[in-house]
Structure formats: C-alpha cells, structure tokens
Amino acid sequence: xxxxKDIGKILSTSEYMSYIWSGLKTTLIVSLGAAALGMLLGMLxxxxxxxxxSNKKLKVPEIICNIYIGIIRGTPVALQLFIMAFAIxxxxxxxxxxxxxxxxxxxxxxxVAENLRAGIMSVDIGQTEAGRSLGLSSSxxxxxxxxxxxxxxxxxxxxxxxxxLIKETSIVSMVGLIDLTFAxxxxxxxxxxADYFVPMMVVAIFYLAIVYILTFVLRKLERKLRxxxxxxxxKKAAKVQAKTTKKLNRIQARYDKYxxxxxxxxxxxx
Amino acid sequence: MQELExxxxxxxxxxxxxxxxxxxxxxxNNQVLKGISTDVCKGEKVVIIGPSGSGKSxxxxxxxxxxxxxxxxxxxxxxxxxxxxxxxNAHRQHMGMVFQHFNLFNNLTVIENIMLAPVKIGxxxxxxxxxxxxxxxIKQLFGxxxxxxxxxxxxxxxxxxxxxxxxxQLLDRIGLKDKATVYPSTLSGGQKQRIAIVxxxxxxxxxxxxxxxxxxxxxxxxxxxxxxIKELAVGGMTMVIVTHEMGFAKEVxxxxxxxxxxxIKEDAPPKExxxxxxxxxxxxxLSKVL
Ligand SMILES: Nc1ncnc2c1ncn2[C@@H]1O[C@H](COP(=O)(O)OP(=O)(O)OP(=O)(O)O)[C@@H](O)[C@H]1O
Ligand SMILES: [Mg+2]
Numbered sequence: 001x002x003x004x005k006d007i008g009k010i011l012s013t014s015e016y017m018s019y020i021w022s023g024l025k026t027t028l029i030v031s032l033g034a035a036a037l038g039m040l041l042g043m044l045x046x047x048x049x050x051x052x053x054s055n056k057k058l059k060v061p062e063i064i065c066n067i068y069i070g071i072i073r074g075t076p077v078a079l080q081l082f083i084m085a086f087a088i089x090x091x092x093x094x095x096x097x098x099x100x101x102x103x104x105x106x107x108x109x110x111x112v113a114e115n116l117r118a119g120i121m122s123v124d125i126g127q128t129e130a131g132r133s134l135g136l137s138s139s140x141x142x143x144x145x146x147x148x149x150x151x152x153x154x155x156x157x158x159x160x161x162x163x164x165l166i167k168e169t170s171i172v173s174m175v176g177l178i179d180l181t182f183a184x185x186x187x188x189x190x191x192x193x194a195d196y197f198v199p200m201m202v203v204a205i206f207y208l209a210i211v212y213i214l215t216f217v218l219r220k221l222e223r224k225l226r227x228x229x230x231x232x233x234x235k236k237a238a239k240v241q242a243k244t245t246k247k248l249n250r251i252q253a254r255y256d257k258y259x260x261x262x263x264x265x266x267x268x269x270x
Numbered sequence: 271m272q273e274l275e276x277x278x279x280x281x282x283x284x285x286x287x288x289x290x291x292x293x294x295x296x297x298x299n300n301q302v303l304k305g306i307s308t309d310v311c312k313g314e315k316v317v318i319i320g321p322s323g324s325g326k327s328x329x330x331x332x333x334x335x336x337x338x339x340x341x342x343x344x345x346x347x348x349x350x351x352x353x354x355x356x357x358x359n360a361h362r363q364h365m366g367m368v369f370q371h372f373n374l375f376n377n378l379t380v381i382e383n384i385m386l387a388p389v390k391i392g393x394x395x396x397x398x399x400x401x402x403x404x405x406x407x408i409k410q411l412f413g414x415x416x417x418x419x420x421x422x423x424x425x426x427x428x429x430x431x432x433x434x435x436x437x438x439q440l441l442d443r444i445g446l447k448d449k450a451t452v453y454p455s456t457l458s459g460g461q462k463q464r465i466a467i468v469x470x471x472x473x474x475x476x477x478x479x480x481x482x483x484x485x486x487x488x489x490x491x492x493x494x495x496x497x498x499i500k501e502l503a504v505g506g507m508t509m510v511i512v513t514h515e516m517g518f519a520k521e522v523x524x525x526x527x528x529x530x531x532x533x534i535k536e537d538a539p540p541k542e543x544x545x546x547x548x549x550x551x552x553x554x555x556l557s558k559v560l
Contacts, residue, residue, distance in 0.1 A: 132359075134470070135363030245451055255427045258427040
C-alpha cells in the first residue's frame, strides 16, 4: 500500500525527519515555556484576586487582573499572536519562539488564573484560619497550605488546559515559526513529497502520542496528590510514612553535621 | 470525677493579659456583639457559655482578630490588637487557637502540621537577622556605624531540629508519637483534636482560645480531648474556652461568662454562676442544658 510506503519514506528520509524533529522541538519548547509562564502568571493573578477580597490595597491590581482576563478570554488567540508578532514584538531578529512563548503564556495565564481561583476557593476556609491563627502570614499560609491543596483540586482542569495549549501552539505556523504542524506542511509541499495527507498523519500521531503521555502522567500525579485523602491504601500509607521518616532523619543528619562543624571550628580557634 | 487543682498563681493575679473594651461586632446590619468589656488575667480559665447564635464564637474570634471588631478595642499584653499598625501575626504567635472542626492541614503529615509554624517563623526571623547584617555591612562600606555589630544567632538546621524535637515531645505527651508520620485523614476525631491542640502549643502560646473543641466529636472521644485541656489548665495556661460541656466548665473554669443577645449577662465564678444564677435568661438556659 502506498500509504504505508509513504510513511516509511518519511521516517527513512533524514531530511524529512529533521524537519519533524526540529518542529517537535519547537512545539515542545513553546508549549512548556508557555505553560510555565502561564502557571506563574495565573498563580499571581489568582492570589491577587483572592487576596483583594480582604485587602483594600489590592483594589487597583484586582481591576488590572480583571481587565487582563477579560481581554484574553474575549479575543481569539490567533489575533493575540498576530498583535504580538506583527505589532508589539515586531523587532527585527527577535526570536519567534520567544514571541510565541509570551503570547501563549499570557493567554494561558488567564485561564489558569480562573482555574486556580476556583481551586483555591474550594479549599476549606478553616485551613486558612488555622494557618493565620498560628501567626503565619497570609502569603505563607497560601503557599504552604492552601495552594498545595488547591492544586490537587485543579489538576484535571490544568491538564486539560495544558493539552489544549499544546494543540493551540500549532497556529504559530501562521507567523512563520516552524513547529510540528508547519513541518508537515513543508514535507508535503510540491518540491518534496507533493502530498499533504501522509505527513499530516505522521504529525497527528506525534500530537496524539504527546497528549497520551501527558494524560498518563497527569493521572499519576493526581493520584499521588490524593494520597492525603480519605481512603489511602496501606501501601501508600507505608510510603508516606517512609518519606516523612526520611525527611526527619535528614533534619537530624544535617543538625549533627552542623554541630560537628561548629565543634571543629571552635577547636581550630583554640 | 477526678478532682483537679487548678492553679491561678497568686503572684500574677492582676496581670491582665487580654483586655476587651466595649467591643462590638456587626455582620452587615446584624449586630452580634453589642458592647463587651472584660479582662482576662494571666492564669485565668474563662469559660464562655450561651445559647446558639449568641455570639460566643464571634467574641472568641475577635480576641485574635480572626474577626475584625466593628468598634471597641482588644488589648493583648497592653497592646491594642485592632490598631492600625499592629503586627497581628507577631501577636497571634503567642495566642493558640483550637477550632471545632480541628482544621489540621490536610496536605501535611501530623508532625509537619506541628512543625510548620515554628519552622516558618524561625526561618523568617533568620532572614530578618541576615537582612539586618547585610544592611549594616552596606552601611559600614560607606563608613557609617563602624563600631556597631549585628549577629546572626539563628541557624536553619537548628530551627528544623528544635521544631522536630519539640513536636515529637508534644506528640509523646498526648500519646500519639506513633502517628507522627501519617496524614490527618487517617486519624479519629479525638486524635485530630488532640493534635490540633499540640500544634497550637508548639508555638509556646501565652493564651489558648478554644471554640467548642469537643462539639464535633463522637461522645466516646470527648473525654480524651477534655483530659488534654484539663492538663493544660493544671499547668497554669491562660485559657478562654467556648463550650457546651457544663460539667467541664464547672471543673476547669475560674470564671464563667454567660453571653446572650450580644452582651455579657452574667460574669461569675462557676460555683456562683451555676449554683446561684441571677439572670432570668441564664436560669432558663441552665434549666435546658443541665
Ligand atoms: N462570617 C459571618 N457573616 C455573617 N454573619 C455571621 C458570621 N459569623 C457569624 N455570624 C452570625 O453571628 C451570629 C453569632 O454567631 P456565632 O457563631 O458567634 O454564635 P455562637 O454563639 O458561636 O453560636 P453556636 O453555639 O451555634 O456556635 C449568628 O447569628 C451568625 O449567623
Ligand atoms: Mg460558635
């Protein structure tokens, strides 16, 4: 069959494969960069919006956050990409990867913020109260107690966001950045294979593989984070116990090392 | 029931720890507290009783500013807590609070629950010391404060180690040392509340605030929690306790406040308040609960 022969041809032609590998690299770099930026931005915006409810000083930052979320969610991401690439960052030799990471990161941040905010609100207020009653600041309580629990609640939504993000990055081909999708287009062009179907299929399999792996990892992560919940298996309980014991032993070891070092210091002084 | 000797150390009798001055609190149009004034002296065990919705929790939560008073003042060791520039976090470190629903941190194991605040606050002080030292060094670079000296006395490893040892000791005290490395979700209500109490104790508080510490417990677990609180009382801890356990109140309290309709209707030692109630509403309340 021609179809499989063509697939074999793509896989065995190093020129074609180099397009695919570099396209894959671009897709992954843009996706991961954007996801990291989106996570940071989203966390910042979510925390500002939540804190603004009890802190009047954050009124202006809150309004800025709301405008940001409104604009990002109210306009197409392709348009946002064009504005970044052809207007704001239309600087000669400015790396397109960075443009793409910024665009998708800023875009993703708005969605992550809303997800996280919902996650933070779903954590029992008693958790915050307990932290604050011990004299911890609101940011320490947020970081050490609330956000770890909120993240557990939002992992499924975040996973969907990340998967959507990876697929969405395929529009970077519209501003000339060679990602996985663009690579298929190049290979399928008249001067190469003169057939779009097969390279597009090959690339589709790559996307599917990425999404599948991601889904698998997220499911594992979700399960791991749920360890602290009600029905924890004996095996998991033993694992948690071992991990905490290790942590405590480390504290002891570091302390012993410190005490020993102080002793030798004073001996040298004498 | 076991007879307890509750110390109210004579030497510190009049040392006011908490001063509540004409405190009011409204939620929207609903005025819950309508002018509460009382002092809590060092070593006192003040029990607050009253009908549901009378504002007991609200009053207790105003003491460490979990609720912001609408008017009036709360003083802790002479400092007004609800003043503009008060560092409330610094004061809360000396005021332990125990909640009806335990509120153990679900994402942390038992020992991590107890260690969190001491470690975080220790590290914060360490950072402060380091910042001071850096500031001085920069100043000295410009020839100022030549003879001044700032020492970094804290050490990260020591902070962790002390927090750990202290947590273990506290767990040992309540007989739950073997639960150090498990998540709170695997514990019974009574165990959770006892751990919540020692979590607060890990900060070495000067006063403990309890909001119905046994109301969410199965009856067979009430005793073990009250036992821990009683031990604390015997140890001389200053406490403010909201409770519906009248027997416990009689036993532990040095003073009982009956709160109703947002004011203190009666304020007397337990023998007097339970034995010879004067307020009509209190008589009615006691006839229902006793
Ligand atoms: N955060 C809040 N927002 C609005 N109203 C509140 C809030 N907290 C308490 N209230 C109201 O204040 C009143 C007193 O509540 P509070 O919890 O202090 O009563 P309580 O004496 O502790 O009652 P209980 O014995 O049932 O715990 C109630 O009418 C309650 O509805
Ligand atoms: Mg209450």
